[in-house]
Amino acid sequence: MNIFKKASVSTYIKADQKLSKSLTTRDLIGLGIGAVIGTGIFILPGHEAANHAGPAVAIAFLLAAIVSGMVGMAYAEFSSAMPIAGSAYSFGSIIYGEMVGWLLGWSLILEYFLAVSAEATGFASYFNNNILSAIGINIPKALQNGPMEGGVINITAVVIILLITAIILQGTNLSKKIENWAVIIKVAIIILFICIGIFYVKANNYVPFYPKEFHSIPFGMGGISTAAATVFFAFIGFDALAANSAETIDPGKNVVRGIIGTVIIAVILYVSFSLVLTGIVNYKQLNVDDPAAFALQLIHLTAWNKLITVGALIGIFTAMVTMFIGGSRLVYALGRDGLLPKKMGTVSKKHSVPSNAIIIAAIIQAIFAGLVPLTQLASLINAGTLIAFTFISFGVIKLRHRKDIKNNGFKMPFYPFLPIIAGVFSIYFILMLPNVTKISVGIWTIIGFIVYFVYGIRKSKLQNNN
Numbered sequence: 062m063n064i065f066k067k068a069s070v071s072t073y074i075k076a077d078q079k080l081s082k083s084l085t086t087r088d089l090i091g092l093g094i095g096a097v098i099g100t101g102i103f104i105l106p107g108h109e110a111a112n113h114a115g116p117a118v119a120i121a122f123l124l125a126a127i128v129s130g131m132v133g134m135a136y137a138e139f140s141s142a143m144p145i146a147g148s149a150y151s152f153g154s155i156i157y158g159e160m161v162g163w164l165l166g167w168s169l170i171l172e173y174f175l176a177v178s179a180e181a182t183g184f185a186s187y188f189n190n191n192i193l194s195a196i197g198i199n200i201p202k203a204l205q206n207g208p209m210e211g212g213v214i215n216i217t218a219v220v221i222i223l224l225i226t227a228i229i230l231q232g233t234n235l236s237k238k239i240e241n242w243a244v245i246i247k248v249a250i251i252i253l254f255i256c257i258g259i260f261y262v263k264a265n266n267y268v269p270f271y272p273k274e275f276h277s278i279p280f281g282m283g284g285i286s287t288a289a290a291t292v293f294f295a296f297i298g299f300d301a302l303a304a305n306s307a308e309t310i311d312p313g314k315n316v317v318r319g320i321i322g323t324v325i326i327a328v329i330l331y332v333s334f335s336l337v338l339t340g341i342v343n344y345k346q347l348n349v350d351d352p353a354a355f356a357l358q359l360i361h362l363t364a365w366n367k368l369i370t371v372g373a374l375i376g377i378f379t380a381m382v383t384m385f386i387g388g389s390r391l392v393y394a395l396g397r398d399g400l401l402p403k404k405m406g407t408v409s410k411k412h413s414v415p416s417n418a419i420i421i422a423a424i425i426q427a428i429f430a431g432l433v434p435l436t437q438l439a440s441l442i443n444a445g446t447l448i449a450f451t452f453i454s455f456g457v458i459k460l461r462h463r464k465d466i467k468n469n470g471f472k473m474p475f476y477p478f479l480p481i482i483a484g485v486f487s488i489y490f491i492l493m494l495p496n497v498t499k500i501s502v503g504i505w506t507i508i509g510f511i512v513y514f515v516y517g518i519r520k521s522k523l524q525n526n527n
Contacts, residue, residue, distance in 0.1 A: 065158030068398070068523050070466060073145040073155075076397050076406075077307040080146060081232070081413040084309040089319025090326070091241040092386075093302050095379035097327045098247060103373040104183050105292050106335045107352025113288040116339035117271035119332045121288035126328035128289075128490070129296035131483035132450045133324055134473045135457045136303040137317035141470030142460060144312035146390045146397075148303040149449040154398070156456045156463070159523055160513065165449050166395050167509035171502070172445035173388030174422065177222065177381050178429035179442065184377040185217035185430075186350040191370040207432035218430035225381050226423040229389065232412035243379045248330070250372025254353055254365075255333045261360045262340030272344070283493070290490040293443045293450075296327070305390065313470020385422065392418035399525070400517040444502035447491045454484035 084092075110118040139152045149169055154162025189205055206212030228239060275284025302319050306312045338347070341356045349355050353373065357366040393415035396405025409416040457473050457480040460466065473479055491499075518524055 062518055062524055063158075064160040064518065066523055067156070067158050068151070068154040068162070070143050070145065070155060073143070073151055073397075074307075077146050079408040079413060080307045082308055082310055084305055084315070086315045086318040086322070088241065089302055089305070089309065089315055090322040091244045092305065092383045093319055093323030094244045094248065094326055096302075096383035096387075097296055097323055098244075098251065098330060098376050098380070102251065102331055102334055103187070103353060103376055104350055106331075106338055107347035107349055107355070109288040109291055110335070110339050110344040111346070111348035113275055113284045113291070115269065115272040115275060115284075115344040116267050116336070117275075117285055118288055118292075118339065118344075119335035120271075121285050122292055122331040122335055123328060124285070124289040125292050125296055125490075126324060126331065128450075128483060128486045129293070130321070130324040130328075131479055132454055132487065133320040134317065134471075135454045135480055135483060137320050137471050138457055138468065138473045139453065139460065140303045140306040140309075140316040141313040141472075142466050142468035144306040144309065146305075146307040146394050148306070148387070148391065149453055150391055151394055152303075152456060153452055154523070155466075156459045157452065159400075159518075159521060161452065163395075163400055163513050163517060164506065164509060165452055166391060166400070167506070167512070168445035168448045168502070169391055170388065170395075170445075171505050172442050172449075173384055173391060174426050175429060175442050176384045177388060177422075177426045178218070178433065180377050180381040180384065181218035181222050181426070181430035182215060182434065183350065184221050184374060184381070185215050187354070187370055187373045187377070188217055188221075190351060191354055191367065192374070195367065207434065209432070210434050214431040216431070219427045221378070221381070222385075222423060222427045222430055225378070225385055226419060229382065229385055229419055230412065230414065230416055232414050239379075239382070243375045247372050247376040247379065248326070250368060250375070251330055251334060254357075254369050254372070255330075255337050257362070257365060258337040258341050258356065262337060264340075266340050266343050286490070286493040287495070290443060290447070290493040291495075293446050293490065296446075305386065307390075313468075317471040385419075385426070388426075389415060389419040389422045392422055399520045399522040400513070403520075444491060444494055444498050447487050447494075448502075450487040451484050451491070454480050454487060 106118055106122070109121060110116065114121050143152060143155060145151050150162050150166030153165040189200055193200060200216065202211070203213040204216040207215055271285065277283030302316060302323070306316055309315050338352055338356055342359055351370070351373070353369045354366050357369055392401065392405050394406070395401040396403055396407070396418060398406070405418045405421065406415070407417055408414065458477050461476065
């Protein structure tokens with residue numbers, strides 16, 4: 062057995078032929094904005110401003126967006142050269158070998174599943190606190206929180222995951238139609254918040270812009286760096302876009318357009334939103350799960366508060382759809398290659414989707430969302446993202462040296478400097494993550510190696526294809 066045996070592009074392309082190619086640039090931007098503009102914008106700016114960066118949280122989002130944009134171009138080059146499902150897992154298996162590919166796939170399973178679960182608990186928080194309470198419906202406390210928060214199960218989070226499961230099982234056409242319309246609505250509501258909120262900004266809320274209590278190593282930038290590392294949770298949509306390469310029309314052009322379009326729109330909205338939010342409310346008050354709605358309540362704009370809640374719900378919903386699709390395609394790819402049970406790698410004839418992978422993803426995500434609180438989920442997500450970002454960035458250099466892989470589409474500019482810079486920054490942000498996150502992901506990685514050596518390497522199609 063050779064754990065560094067490399068998969069072939071042609072094998073993956075042949076295996077993915079049953080997937081329907083229907084996604085355009087507009088659809089990919091819709092999916093990208095759907096993933097990026099979700100819990101990241103409606104919840105994280107408040108927590109990160111209060112705990113790590115103050116009003117300089119806007120700078121943290123800008124840094125995360127710049128690095129994500131660079132890495133996004135690396136993903137786009139891979140997608141152009143290899144229009145296959147599985148994203149970083151499949152790319153890693155071809156460039157680095159099976160074990161590294163498995164490590165990336167295992168890391169991304171944690172990322173995708175926990176991301177959907179975290180989005181679901183964020184959705185439940187907004188829905189229960191701002192919609193149900195407004196119409197006089199009070200869910201029992203036991204059904205609002207999981208055991209770690211003194212309850213039994215977060216029933217709203219579970220229900221929204223089951224609803225999205227039903228939508229995704231109907232195929233990409235229905236998913237993308239819902240996604241495209243929802244993205245337009247939520248972006249419009251965010252812009253509305255920025256335009257209204259700017260009139261209530263108080264300049265003294267920006268002083269100090271980067272509070273001294275957050276200054277730490279390196280170079281006093283520790284607070285901003287930790288916030289940036291944490292808000293990478295908002296930018297994991299790039300991997301989800303690449304995960305849909307096999308279902309994209311002309312991926313050599315459309316994937317990079319989708320990624321760059323997503324980056325530009327996301328950075329404008331995130332930075333503007335963060336600046337307005339911290340201008341309306343002092344950063345010390347923003348450690349809440351619904352900061353935008355909270356800010357509007359403070360300035361007595363109750364009607365606008367309900368509108369921003371609707372925007373948040375739509376935003377989180379679309380983020381869940383994108384991440385759910387990305388995660389299920391990853392499970393499908395692992396099943397396709399024999400590293401997980403082969404039933405995970407089958408595609409339903411009726412809707413041309415990996416239905417078994419979708420159902421397994423739904424069960425696991427619903428369990429996490431129902432039982433584990435948002436803060437615990439969010440803290441684990443970013444490490445998987447940044448590990449994938451590191452390998453994909455440096456992987457561009459190895460890809461260029463592969464004479465057997467032709468790429469007539471997009472190529473990352475300023476080679477080899479930009480891939481190296483993107484990889485180094487990804488490693489830096491891994492180091493800036495909280496210690497509990499690094500320890501938890503270390504444990505997850507050890508479990509992944511055990512699964513690979515006990516099951517995956519024996520069942521792997523690549524290993525058994527002599």
